[in-house]
Amino acid sequence: MLTAATPFISRPSHVTTRDGAELFYRDxxxxxxxxxIASFSLPSDMWxxxxxxxxxxxxxxxxxxxxxxGRSSDPGRGYDYDTLADDIAAVMDTLDLEEATLVGYSMGGAEAVRYLTRHGTARVARLALIASTLPMLAKTPDNPDGFEPAHVEMFQRDLVTDYPRWLAENARPFAGPEVSEAMIEWIREMxxxxxxxxxxxxxxTINGGDFRAELATLDVPTLIVQGDHDASNPLELTSRRTAALMPDxxxxxxxxxxxxxxxxxxxQLNADLQRFASGA
Known part of the structure; x- marks a missing residue:
């Protein structure tokens, strides 16, 4: 347990990936x-x-x-799930982590799963998926409840025309009614x-992902957390199906x-994560 007399150890630095991207990390x-592993659009500060x-x-x-x-480089490439999973591996291997609890939020949950199916579970003891985009968001014949292509096209249009407006309109539904305006502004600025x-x-990448087959192969203990008022990743489309696919x-x-x-x-989330990471 950290106390007032315990030295606070922080080792902020960067990891260089195989393709030359520089990833800022805090430790x-x-x-x-x-x-x-943070959300799409947000840096590690969100945690x-x-x-x-x-x-x-x-x-x-x-x-x-x-x-x-955030403070990582902007290489203009490498935003497919395989490369993003390799970026996680670069951090895990550089820091030589063992028995880790991997916590992925939203898109970060899918990246965590791809890391495990691509690089194995040798360094990871547990997995936590928070409001994740798993297992699949796009509408297809075998995923009829998914998002229509027009949903994706609308965001891409907003991104290149007026992204600040889109953020302003969607920040309160994202955060909920009890979060302060100051906290919402902090998220928007990031x-x-x-x-x-x-x-x-x-x-x-998010909307092209299909992890249904991969999830069924993972036997690492997994905690899945989702809100029942999640407008971005509806519970019945995402976490409910993810939990049904995973063996543990x-x-x-x-x-x-x-x-x-x-x-x-x-x-509530911190208490759940603490218990889970402790093996409880």
Whole structure:
């Protein structure tokens, strides 16, 4: 347990990937590692209200900025799931992490799954999927409840015409009614600093993903958290189906929670993550 007398260890730096991208990461505390993978459009700063409580509970918390996000480089390439999974591997291998709990939010959950199916589970003891885009968002003949192509096209149009307006209109539904305006403005400011190339490419990747076969192969213990008021990734389309596909998954539904559960239900999420990362 971290106390006032315990040195706070922070090792912020960068990892260079195989294709030359520079990934900023933050590394706080000591103990069992918990690795956080952020949402599409947001940097690792989004996890501040999870990382510090977990560090104080005795965990080592690592988070990195996806390429084109935050303080990482903007290479204009590599936004497919395989490359993004390799970026996770670069961080995990550089820091030589073992017995880690991997926590992925929204798109980050899909990246975490692709990391595990592509690189194996040797470094990971547990997986937490928070409001993830899994298993598949697009509408197809065998996924008839998915999003219509027009849904994707509308965002791509907003991105190249007036992304700040889109953020302003969608920030409150994302965060929910109880989150302060100041907190919402903080999230908006971070999203506005993200590369537009990365935003467009990642959004295409998200909506082209199909993880149904991969999820069935993962036997790592998995915690799935989703709000039942999530307008971005509806519960019945995403986490409910993900839990049914995975052999060792537990779904926890937050009543009244929007997509941004890391803001709206931070205390509840932190308690669940702490118990899960402890092996409880």
């Amino acid at each position: 706080w505390g000591t103990g069992r590692p918990v690795v956080f 501040a209200y999870q990382m510090l409580p977990l560090v104080r509970a005795g965990f080592r918390c690592i988070a990195f900025d996806r390429r084109g996000h 999203a506005l600093r993200t590369s537009q190339f990365a935003l467009s490419a990642c959004y295409g 998954a537990r779904l926890v539904v937050y009543e009244g929670a929007p997509h941004g559960v890391f803001l709206s239900h931070a205390e």
